[in-house]
Amino acid sequence: MKNVEPKVPLAVAGSSGFLPGCEGMRGAAALGVLLTHVAFQTGSVTESFWGRVWGRFDLAVALFFALSGFLLWRQHARAARGLSASPSTGRYLRHRIVRIMPAYIVVVCAVLLLLHEARGASATVWWANLTLMQVFVPYSLVEGLTQMWSLSVELAFYLLLPLFGWGLWRLRGEAARWRVPVIVTIAVLSLAWKYIPVPTADGVHHDNWLPGYLSWFAAGMILAEFATAPPPRMVRLARIPMLMPIVAVCAIGIAASPLAGPPGLVDLEPLEYAVKILCGAVMGYALLAPIVLAEPGRHHRILASPTALMLGRWSYALFLWHVAVLMVTFPILGVPQFSGYMFPVLVLTVVLSVAVASVSYALVEEPARRALLRWETARAERYRRQNGNAETATAATVTKASA
Template sequence: MTTATAPVPAPRAFIPALEGMRGMAALGVLLTHVSFQTGAGGIAVLGPILERFDMAVAVFFALSGFLLWRPHAAVAHGMGTAPTTGRYLLHRLMRIVPAYWAVVVFVLLLLPGAAQSANLRVWVSNLFLLQVFVPLTLTEGLTQMWSLSVEVAFYLVLPLLAWSIVWLRGPSARRRVPVLCGLIAVSLTWNLWPVPTPDAIHADNWLPGYLPWFAAGMVLAELIHQVRPGAWWGRLFSSQPLMWALALAAFLVSATEFGGPAGLERAEPWQYAMKMLLGMIIGFGLLAPLVLRPADAAPHRWLESPTALTLGRWSYGIFLWHLVVLTMVFPVFGILPFSGQFVYVLVLTTALTMPLAAASFALIEDPARRLARRWDKAAAARRSRRDQEKAAAAAATTSR
């Protein structure tokens, strides 16, 4: 009885292991692209596994779902406040756009293959992350940005999702997890809907199909407010050996026909739905032990190491620049695409991407975030002055 009525501990404000996990996901994306472009997918047994590291995108999406939904979950459970929509969008804009635009301008002006075909439609589509909606605008050096387009769509939709279930708060807040599970179930049918699209565009790459991956993190954001000490399901989800084994099993299954064909071939509807389900399990399984473990637990040996945390800080730059580097590695080092040399190309691409990612963080990403925080403080100061002036005016009126 004591366990059932024990209070829910306050969630940790910052979880360093998530930063390390983001760095690992960025390396997973780099790995899968090197594998594809060196033809490593043809290696027996290992090849399909290497190419299926594209499931690292599921981890990125689950991280976004958790971190961005957490303030709304906290409010529903009577803790903290959620940012205003304007403040939220400002911070998302400053986090994503400046570094992204730097890569787009570099590629469309200076990368030979991309620059030659960079007409106005390509420029507009890439600058405003519309590649998944406009035919033939995924460009050499920028093809991985389809996932960023999906992510930004999630950023825009999230306030609407939060508003749609804002009434589930207080004693009703526990119903938010079943509602999110219902959203997952509906989203898994996305590939079965007859969605009209332009030629060369598939609705497979639109946000509704990927909502299960985001929702894996959103469910975790709700669960951290519901885990009471000693609860059996809390012990289950916080067990790293168990949950990571589950994530590994889902990953290995995804490397079979159940996860769809490797490369650029389009999956059958049932394979697409299965891939979304497996990606959701991978994201949930990898993150659950990190966010649900006790606050007094020892730091994670690897994910909270200085190396992993540094990779986490650089992860967005790794994601942005690695395909540019990979595209240039082949001609510069005299290597033919799809001709093997996987390890050699992987080492070169990783070594050359890291300085660019570090520069992106130091020169663009971190200054942009600091600027957003300064704007926040200035806006808060203006609001405070207005409130003081209103209070003074009210006091003067009362005294008269």
């Protein structure tokens, strides 16, 4: 009779806790976004092979979105399987607001007040940018802040995530196996967003709204579901050496081909848009899966290195500041925009952006995080004291009544 080995639940690195590889990947994504903006502003995004490749480094945004989908959805996935408590919506929203808004407001004010190309903006432009509503307000993406459209999309995802969690809450316990199919279905349907004729004002493009990018977030959400209930087949695939990186490179290659439309900032046809978005979702999943579904305790040699972790910590500030820094780089080098010189511009932009990001992190992001932590600690202490006093008073009343 054939011996049957008992099934042992798989353990993966991404089931809970901090993942150094994800932090390093965040830094790599920020550099990818920087590279594609440098390529565009220097006129290096062309019909040539490398021109198309530089242009498709904008898929680094897909990696940002997939990381957000994974990290923010993981507690919902754990709660659905009884592994942790349901996340507090109030606490979640507080942390998201404090995470993004203080540094963002500083950048918007600095750019609109100091950057020559953005000075003199109207009150509407100020309002749209300060509230992250620029993807809905005509012609409010100004020089130095053009990359913020993706942050507007991310904010929309942050606000809707509790609603997604509530919508899938019934799919828990035995029904949790249906969660991934539901998320995949939503992701696939979102690929048709460009086909929907949504009426908008001139200067507003509905393909820059959240529905068009749901599949990028869904890639991370699916990995969050896999991390809390690892499917053996998907774990084995993620752990095959070089398989997922090859898949990611193929996705980038297809996105850089004419199948995903012409290079540069052009309006894509619905099919071209769908191909590009699908490639971004596949790339995001393929790059994160080996980190999330790796053996516990196994860290990526490069992405978990001290340098990568440092860039990961500064990645949000790097994303916020790099376009404004890029605008300043041209006069420093004495070269006009769209005239070439990509690599000198790239090197100087990276150096200056990293320096500014480190200062921004130290002076804005970290103090805001610590202030929130102090407030929450004090709030919890007050709650404990109030409950303790109430319990003491109740016990005294019961004792007196018994006597």
